[in-house]
Amino acid sequence: MRRLGADRILALGMAVFSLAYIYSAWRLPRFTMSTVVDADVFPIAVGLFLLVLSAALWVEAGSGLLGKVIYSWAGFDFKALLIHTVLVTGFILALEPLGFLITTFIYLTLAAHFMGYPRFKVILTVAALFSVGTYLLFNVVLNVPLPAGILGFLGL
Amino acid sequence: MAENLHLLMSGFAIVLQPLNFIWLTVGVVLGTMIGVLPGIGPISGVALLIPLTYNMNPVTALMTMSGLYYGAMYGGSTTSILLNVPGENSSVVTCLDGFQLAKKGRAGSALGISAIGSFVAGTIGVILLQFLAPPLGQWALAFGPAEYFSLMLLGLMSATTLNEGSASKGLMAVGLGLALGTIGIDLQTGTTRFTFGRLDLLDGIDFLVLALGLFSIAEVLWEATHREGAAERIKLNSPYPTWKDIKESAGAILRGSSLGFFLGVLPGVGASTASFVSYAVEKQISKNPDEFGKGALRGVAAPESANNGASEGALVSLLSLGLPGSGTTAVMLGALMMFGIQPGPMLIPKHPEIFWGIVASMYIGNVMLLILNLPLVPLFAKILDIPKQLLLPLIVVLSSIGVYALSNSRTDLEMMLFFGLCGILMRVYQIPTPPMILALVLGPMVEQSMRQALTISRGNWNTFVVHPISATLLVLALAFLLFPFLRRVAAQSRLKGVHRA
Amino acid sequence: MFRRSYHLALALLLVLILVASVTAGCAKKYPNKPITIIAPAGPGGGWDLTARSVSKVLADTKLVSVATTVENQAGGGGGVALANVVQNKKGDGYTLVVYSPPLILINLNGQSKFGYKDITPLARLTTDYQIIAVSAKSKYKTLKDVMDALKKDPKSLTVGGASAPGSMDHLSFMLAASKAGVNVKDVPYVSFPDGSQLMSNLISGKIDVASTGVGETLGQLEAKTVIGLAVTAPKRYTDPRLKDVPTLKESGIDVTFDVWRGIFGPPDMPADAKAYISKALENMVKSTNWKKDVLEKYNWIDAYLPGDQFKSFLDEQNKALGDLLKTLGLIK
Secondary structure (H helix, E strand, O other): OOHHHHHHHHHHHHHHHHHHHHHHHHOOOOOOOOOOOOOOHHHHHHHHHHHHHHHHHHHHHHHOOOOOOOOOOOOOOHHHHHHHHHHHHHHHHHHHHHOHHHHHHHHHHHHHHHHOOOOHHHHHHHHHHHHHHHHHHHHHHOOOOOOOHHHHHHOO | OHHHHHHHHHHHHHHOOHHHHHHHHHHHHHHHHHHHOOOOOHHHHHHHHHHHHOOOOHHHHHHHHHHHHHHHHHHOHHHHHHHOOOOOHHHOOHHHHHHHHHHOOOHHHHHHHHHHHHHHHHHHHHHHHHHHHHHHHHHHHOOOHHHHHHHHHHHHHHHHHHOOOOHHHHHHHHHHHHHHHOOEEOOOOOOEEOOOOOHHHOOOOOHHHHHHHHHHHHHHHHHHHOOOOOOOOOOOOOOOOOHHHHHHHHHHHHHHHHHHHHHHHOOOOHHHHHHHHHHHHHHHHOOOHHHOOOOOOHHHHHHHHHHHHHHHHHHHHHHHHOOOOOHHHHHHHHHHHHOOOOOOOOHHHHOHHHHHHHHHHHHHHHHHHHHHHHHHHHHHHHHHHOOHHHHHHHHHHHHHHHHHHHHOOHHHHHHHHHHHHHHHHHHHOOOOOHHHHHHHHHHHHHHHHHHHHHHHOOOOOOHHHHOHHHHHHHHHHHHHHHHHHHHHHHHHHHHHHHHHO | OHHHHHHHHHHHHHHHHHHHHHHHHOOOOOOOOOEEEEEOOOOOOHHHHHHHHHHHHHHHOOOOOOOEEEEEOOOHHHHHHHHHHHHHOOOOOOEEEEEOOHHHHHHHOOOOOOOHHHOEEEEEEEEEEEEEEEEOOOOOOOHHHHHHHHHHOOOOOOEEEOOOOOOHHHHHHHHHHHHOOOOHHHOOEEEOOOHHHHHHHHHOOOOOEEEEEHHHHHHHHHHOOEEEEEEOOOOOOOOOOOOOOOEOOOOOOOOOOEEEEEEEEOOOOOHHHHHHHHHHHHHHHHOHHHHHHHHHHHOOEEEEEEHHHHHHHHHHHHHHHHHHHHHOOOOO
């Protein structure tokens, strides 16, 4: 991707965001009691600031001031990004219903596997020790409860 | 003076009683541990201690609690440096250079310097606390909304120094951080802003969620998508900082310590702001500002000293005024009341043993922490021996614990992942992330103090310049902004002079 | 080596699961596992202190046979914890939660769709009151001075509190002022993020009047850096630091403002659990531990009410606070 195009897209995207932000700030309800600066003023100012910056970036992108660096999507493994985003999403969604122990164990195993670590038994050992160890450390020693999930009947 | 020395000696006598000494050890060890572990910060740490202190005498309890508080500041840098996972709010900025140093095999230097910096800051802090507590408390009272606004604006100006490359992109990051900071209930009107009807957004976005997303999660996803170098291990050059390292960072440590302490005295400013500001100052006055963000040792020394300084500064207003300046000291205030002691301006006159006991315990506690932390350095540095493919998933889990323990909310985890993906985009498009985090920290304070000041002045903007402290801070903010420019001009004219000669 | 530790880990997990399921299998009568008391805010505030005090006294007096642990669940002025209790803890006998007037306020102002009607009131425990205070250097010496100045010109003074408009600090002052005949809509109100910043701005004279919880001011009253003009209690405090502070009624304004704190259970709390906890709380408030270690230290006033009476009290409060918010134009 060439720099000019990419930065102009960024500038456009930011301009759209700032306009939406200004609009929703402008629509905030007015405060009915005495106030000097209402809740909408600062957000509108920030929105305008961002809008001006979008324009500045648009100009800057065309000026060649930023040099000719090409954005580094090169060498970017989109499949790996997808896999790991899905894994982290799964971890987050399963954490409360399944509980920390099971979720962490499964996540660590799969993630390390997809990262390309060759020795599966080492992965399993690390995953088991880390999930049990961390869980006990937080729940028993530090009294900071991590979700128990379906193992809640354990009473740990 | 002689009387104070006597009181300090009696303080030492209290600390050296076996039981007190043991509890102080427990406090600092637990503090280090809590500092190392993401997700459990000094606030919850001190809260955890409360049930243990029910049957103690108040001096012992307070000693243990403050030991835990500053102990956490020692440990906080560990995961920032090794894993790019901030262990505490106040260690977010340590990631910037700490992690880069670790990548270069200088984890030992970084960890060692942060322990030494913490020790120096801790000791300077306790000296200042001992001699200046009541007058400094009065000084803190001079700071009203106008002064806070100018101070926070100065902090925000420092965000511009965290910038690299395109100016508009750096400022964009600041703007985005400010916009994120407006989410939640507005304190001045009670209006709910930009929460999309979600309860969990009412308190706004915690900046640790943003920091863990932009730093840790983005780093993991980035590494996962760039597998070429994944198998190579980092060579650890030296397990300990060298004399050269220490000499190099001495100035940063001293500046960070005092800046951190004075900022910590002001209620609500806190260790995270202090660490950011001292980093920015260090970068600003450095001869090679370009080194920062690529592994400058001073970029670790300054914030790590500042957060320790700030944690001790926060004790000033608690002990001399009874006004806790931070979340942790607020919990300590509750603990004092549990012992039937009313925190307030009368605390030191009425209970000198508490004040002097704490002061004495801090001298000893800091030495204990240095002795405890230095041998841990090579041990922790070994973490980097874990192959990356195993380490990266562990970072995700650690960051998630960090976020989840904040409020037990899944929304925060989802936001962390979202910010992680944003972090990838920002890397590709070369938008710097640190200014965004700093803006999220300072933005709400800038906005609220500005509006408080204007309500008080009935809308008169003069209020920011007629107050001398506020005016001075505004001038400093301007100087901060112009400094790099002025220096360039100065350098050029010097260059011309050389040519002429 | 790896094989052995791998087997070991698996075996360990299995044993853990087995042991625990056996212990869980033999169900006993209530209570047979730890009880969690939720403080709907972070450590350090009134809810947290109440939750921790209840937990401590219940343990010290052995009124509850199992451990009670405190869990901080901050967010949305208590709304996050409320939604959690209503949605996820229905019918659970092992979760309790501490609340005070914001429980009603966040429902009235629309921040939370849930309210006190969705959870089970078990007991009102304590009452705290609000105080109106000025700096020791202030030219205003009585509440009447303040109100007279505000009646003449509502913008002549700046009032500060430690929470946003529509919450307790704001409402308690505006209630008193509106009863005194002040045009409250024009009174400038500044809110600070915590009591410390409020107090330091009051002491240094940046704001003229502070309205906040009595507890925030005790240390300053003791040092005489701050003077209390009125408390919102029905009668004066007996505490030496507060005994010279008149009530609103004595100052000619016939209102009170309660900061009650109570314990609630989840919706559809099992009858045995409800009875057990109610009984334990009833006995707890009679204990000397409660009086000595909690009420005296924190300057809270005993206001015990059992569940059903607490419920009707809440109905009254709901109506009164709703009316006040409407008068101020903060809700429609």
